[in-house]
Amino acid sequence: xxxxxxxxACQRSGRACFLLAIEGEADAAVSAIADAVVPLGAIGRTLVxxxxxxxxxxxxxGQVRRPDFRTLSLDLRGARLLPxxxxxxxxxxxxxxxxxxxxxxxxxxxxxxxxxxxxxxxAPHGRLGAQGPSAQHRADIEKGVSILRALGPFDxxxxxxxxxxxxxxxxxxxxxxxxxxxxxxxPEALRGTAAARRGVLVKLPKQGQEMRLDLPAIxxxxxxxxxxxxxxxxxxxxxxxxxxxxPAIVESADRTGLFVxxxxxxxxxxxxxx
Amino acid sequence: xxxxxxxxACQRSGRACFLLAIEGEADAAVSAIADAVVPLGAIGRTLVxxxxxxxxxxxxxGQVRRPDFRTLSLDLRGARLLPxxxxxxxxxxxxxxxxxxxxxxxxxxxxxxxxxxxxxxxAPHGRLGAQGPSAQHRADIEKGVSILRALGPFDxxxxxxxxxxxxxxxxxxxxxxxxxxxxxxxPEALRGTAAARRGVLVKLPKQGQEMRLDLPAIxxxxxxxxxxxxxxxxxxxxxxxxxxxxPAIVESADRTGLFVxxxxxxxxxxxxxx
Numbered sequence: 001x002x003x004x005x006x007x008x009a010c011q012r013s014g015r016a017c018f019l020l021a022i023e024g025e026a027d028a029a030v031s032a033i034a035d036a037v038v039p040l041g042a043i044g045r046t047l048v049x050x051x052x053x054x055x056x057x058x059x060x061x062g063q064v065r066r067p068d069f070r071t072l073s074l075d076l077r078g079a080r081l082l083p084x085x086x087x088x089x090x091x092x093x094x095x096x097x098x099x100x101x102x103x104x105x106x107x108x109x110x111x112x113x114x115x116x117x118x119x120x121x122x123a124p125h126g127r128l129g130a131q132g133p134s135a136q137h138r139a140d141i142e143k144g145v146s147i148l149r150a151l152g153p154f155d156x157x158x159x160x161x162x163x164x165x166x167x168x169x170x171x172x173x174x175x176x177x178x179x180x181x182x183x184x185x186x187p188e189a190l191r192g193t194a195a196a197r198r199g200v201l202v203k204l205p206k207q208g209q210e211m212r213l214d215l216p217a218i219x220x221x222x223x224x225x226x227x228x229x230x231x232x233x234x235x236x237x238x239x240x241x242x243x244x245x246x247p248a249i250v251e252s253a254d255r256t257g258l259f260v261x262x263x264x265x266x267x268x269x270x271x272x273x274x
Numbered sequence: 275x276x277x278x279x280x281x282x283a284c285q286r287s288g289r290a291c292f293l294l295a296i297e298g299e300a301d302a303a304v305s306a307i308a309d310a311v312v313p314l315g316a317i318g319r320t321l322v323x324x325x326x327x328x329x330x331x332x333x334x335x336g337q338v339r340r341p342d343f344r345t346l347s348l349d350l351r352g353a354r355l356l357p358x359x360x361x362x363x364x365x366x367x368x369x370x371x372x373x374x375x376x377x378x379x380x381x382x383x384x385x386x387x388x389x390x391x392x393x394x395x396x397a398p399h400g401r402l403g404a405q406g407p408s409a410q411h412r413a414d415i416e417k418g419v420s421i422l423r424a425l426g427p428f429d430x431x432x433x434x435x436x437x438x439x440x441x442x443x444x445x446x447x448x449x450x451x452x453x454x455x456x457x458x459x460x461p462e463a464l465r466g467t468a469a470a471r472r473g474v475l476v477k478l479p480k481q482g483q484e485m486r487l488d489l490p491a492i493x494x495x496x497x498x499x500x501x502x503x504x505x506x507x508x509x510x511x512x513x514x515x516x517x518x519x520x521p522a523i524v525e526s527a528d529r530t531g532l533f534v535x536x537x538x539x540x541x542x543x544x545x546x547x548x
Binding site (some may be wrong): 066067068069089090143146147150151153154156157161164165166167168169170172173174178182185186188189190 | 342424427428443446452459461464
C-alpha cells in the first residue's frame, strides 16, 4: 500500500510520478495503477524503463520478499549484480537495500526517501487518537527501545512487543504482522486481552538504517493485529515512522481502545539531544 | 521430562530423592511418579512437605508457565511472597526464579543445580551425531552467539535461529519449540527445507543466568522441530546445556540429517579464556 500512498502524495504536490511495480511482489491494487510491471530480476529492463520515462529521482517503497536466488530469473544486468546482492543479503535487509540503492545511484538516479516527497505520511510527536500510554506502558516502551537499540548493530527487526516488563516477541525475518499474530498464541496469563489490554508494540528504525530505503510503517491492519494480540498500544518514532492512512489508524485505535503514540527522537535514538 | 531425568540420575547415583510435582504444570508422566503433587500457590505447604521428607538440597527442574497472578490461589505463605514474585516477574523469567530460589534458601534449604546431581545430562564439547557444521553453519552460529550476547542484559530468550546470515527468529516468551514452529511459516526462500537444509538453532544460557535455576535444554523433540523448520543443525553450550535423552537426540539428528554440536565456553561466553 505504501507505493499507492507515495504516488498519491506526488499527485497532490504536483510532482510527476512513474510507478513501476515488481511482478508478483506488488499488491494487485498497486500493479493495477502502475505505469509498468517488471519481474524482480529484470534489473537492466528496470533501468531502461526509468530512463525512458525521464525519471531523475527514485523512491524504493513497499516490501519485497527475499527472493530465492537459486530460482530467480535474471536479465544480463541482474546477473552481473547477483553476487553483490547475495553477499549483502546474508547481512540483512538493510545491506540488501543499500546495494540496490547504490546501483541506482551509479546509473545517475538520485535516491530519495518517502520522507522527501510524502512528509505528510510521517508520524507526529505525541498521541494520535483518544487514548494515551499509562506509566506501565511508558516503562514497557522504554524497555522495548533499549532492546531494539541493543539489536541495532545486527540489522534484524524493527519491532518488539513488551508486556508488563516481559518481552513477548521480537521481530525477525517474518515482519511485524506475523510477530503480532504469534503473540496471540501465547497463554493469556502472559499477555493482555480485549477485556484487559496490556503490553505495547514498539516499532523504530534500525540503528544506522538508511532512512531513504526502509522506514518503519504502520497501517490500520497493524492496529487491528495489535488489538487481536491484546495489546494496549503502539509506539513509533515521530518523524521517521510512516502512517499509512492516518485517519483509518486513528479510527481503528479509538474503536479498539488502543493508544498510538509518536516518540520524540530523544526518547528512542541513542545519543540524541533531548 | 527434566524432572524424570533428574530423578533417574539421583537413583543411579544412590542419592535419595523426593519428587514434588506442581499441579497442572508437571507432565502427567512426572506427576505419576511424584512423591507429592501441590498447587503452584501452595508455598507454605511445599515448604512443610520438603521439611517433613527430610530434604536438604532442592533442585528446581522443568518448566512452569507464568501464572495468572490475578486468579492464582495462594496459601498464607504464598500470599506473603506474592508482591516480590510479581515485581520479579516483570523483569523476566530469571528474576522470577531467583526470588523462588532465595525463598528456599531463607528456609534453610540448599539450592543445587541439575548440573550438581546429573552431570551426565550436560552436553559434551564437539559434535554429537554423524553430521558436523559447515563453514557457513559456523558463521551462522557465530552471528547467533553475538546477538544472544547483546540480548544478555535483558533476561529474554536463550535461543535464536540464523540462516545464511539472516536472523529468522529470536526466542521470547513463547519458548524454543514455538519459535521453531514459527520458522516453518516463513517463505521457503528464507529458510531451508528437508531437501536442502539451511540455518542453525543456537541455544545458550543467558548472560548472568543463575545456572542452578534454568539451564537451556534440548530433547529429541527439539531436533524434530528444528528438522521441520528446515534447519541444518543445533548448537548448544557444552557443559551448560542439558541433553534430555541423549541417545534419542542422536538418533533423531542422524535420521533427519541434522548436526548437534556443543560449543566450548570460549566460543560462546563473552570474555571467557580460549
